[in-house]
Amino acid sequence: MTRTGAVLRIPRLSKRMNEGLEASYDVLDLPDEGRDAFLAEHADRVVAIACTGNGLVDADLVAALPRLQVVVNHGVGYENVDVDACLAHGVLVSHTPGVLDDAVAETTLGLLIATRRRFVEADSFVRAGRWSQEGFPLTGQVAGSRVGILGLGRIGRRFAALVDAMGCEVAYHNRREVPGVPYRYAASATELAAGVDNLVVIVPGGASTAALVDREVLDALGPDGVLVNVARGSVVDEPALVAALQDGRLGAAGLDVFATEPHVPEELRALPNVVLLPHVASATVPTRNAMADLTLDNLALWWSTGRLRTPVPEMADEV
Ligand code: NAP
Numbered sequence: 001m002t003r004t005g006a007v008l009r010i011p012r013l014s015k016r017m018n019e020g021l022e023a024s025y026d027v028l029d030l031p032d033e034g035r036d037a038f039l040a041e042h043a044d045r046v047v048a049i050a051c052t053g054n055g056l057v058d059a060d061l062v063a064a065l066p067r068l069q070v071v072v073n074h075g076v077g078y079e080n081v082d083v084d085a086c087l088a089h090g091v092l093v094s095h096t097p098g099v100l101d102d103a104v105a106e107t108t109l110g111l112l113i114a115t116r117r118r119f120v121e122a123d124s125f126v127r128a129g130r131w132s133q134e135g136f137p138l139t140g141q142v143a144g145s146r147v148g149i150l151g152l153g154r155i156g157r158r159f160a161a162l163v164d165a166m167g168c169e170v171a172y173h174n175r176r177e178v179p180g181v182p183y184r185y186a187a188s189a190t191e192l193a194a195g196v197d198n199l200v201v202i203v204p205g206g207a208s209t210a211a212l213v214d215r216e217v218l219d220a221l222g223p224d225g226v227l228v229n230v231a232r233g234s235v236v237d238e239p240a241l242v243a244a245l246q247d248g249r250l251g252a253a254g255l256d257v258f259a260t261e262p263h264v265p266e267e268l269r270a271l272p273n274v275v276l277l278p279h280v281a282s283a284t285v286p287t288r289n290a291m292a293d294l295t296l297d298n299l300a301l302w303w304s305t306g307r308l309r310t311p312v313p314e315m316a317d318e319v
């Protein structure tokens with residue numbers, strides 16, 4: 001199949017992605033300013049979009065691109081893409097499931113241990129020369145603890161296997177019980193939080209999970225509880241989280257994601273009982289290479305056959 005047209009990049013991507021796109025396609029960059037003038041000049045050339053989490057593909061953009069046929073998203077989460085608008089315009093969407101599970105699961109475990117064992121504080125304690133005057137306080141422990149997983153999907157299951165191997169008692173909540181897993185099912189996020197020491201959040205973002213972890217869930221987790229969020233900032237009610245940490249109603253939190261990245265509220269940054277990461281759960285060289293390659297594979301396959309290797313689940317019947 002011979003296709004003509006340009007690929008719209010939103011925003012500029014990794015070196016590997018940019019080089020892969022530029023080697024094979026006519027690439028345009030959506031500007032932050034002067035969008036209307038850009039679209040007036042180029043809209044009818046664009047047949048594909050290559051984007052990532054902070055590249056918004058909303059209904060207005062989809063409607064403004066009359067020849068758009070495919071969106072390839074670099075990332076497994078795709079709430080940045082309005083899938084309903086794409087479906088309505090016959091536009092296909094792909095994402096990058098599976099290739100990042102190990103990296104995200106190991107980040108989740110690392111963040112949980114760093115938070116529960118206060119490793120970042122302990123590092124500052126040594127650097128400040130305090131060790132010669134006093135010992136660092138004893139902490140809680142992850143091994144053998146009760147771990148709740150909100151979102152037992154691809155990544156959640158990989159993480160469950162890691163903490164299972166550490167002798168943890170694993171429970172989870174999804175909207176549907178997963179058949180055949182050896183972990184206890186909880187009927188709600190609150191019920192899950194009430195029965196564990198550590199709550200790990202790894203559901204998709206978007207409207208359906210917005211503030212799923214609210215004050216009630218945080219209070220159920222309680223003053224000795226640790227929350228780890230590697231999902232999306234939108235899944236946790238951030239002001240409620242800050243208040244719970246400040247009031248001592250929640251023990252500690254390890255966060256890779258925030259409500260309005262890269263902004264992290266000053267109140268969170270001022271707290272000693274948090275470990276904060278800049279959305280790096282998948283950010284290893286091999287994993288980011290695999291994500292870039294899968295994204296480029298989807299585009300190349302669509303370009304030559306009209307099909308996708310890893311369509312988003314809403315489109316599984318379309319390709
Ligand atoms: P997945 O395989 O689709 O798993 C998602 C799980 O969440 C499913 O088990 C699903 O079960 C559950 N779920 C969905 N909506 C729910 C709700 N409203 N309440 C309770 N459970 C719900 O996805 P994945 O590949 O594991 O990735 C999960 C998410 O992790 C991504 O969408 C992305 O947002 C995030 N992520 C973050 C990073 C990072 O860098 N921090 C990296 C990769 C992924 P049910 O459908 O039965 O509810």
Ligand code: 8YV
Nearest residue numbers: 052053074075076077279282
């Ligand atoms: C990336 C992610 O940070 O895959 C996801 O959903 O959040 C991360 O792997 C993001 O896609 C930016 O590349």
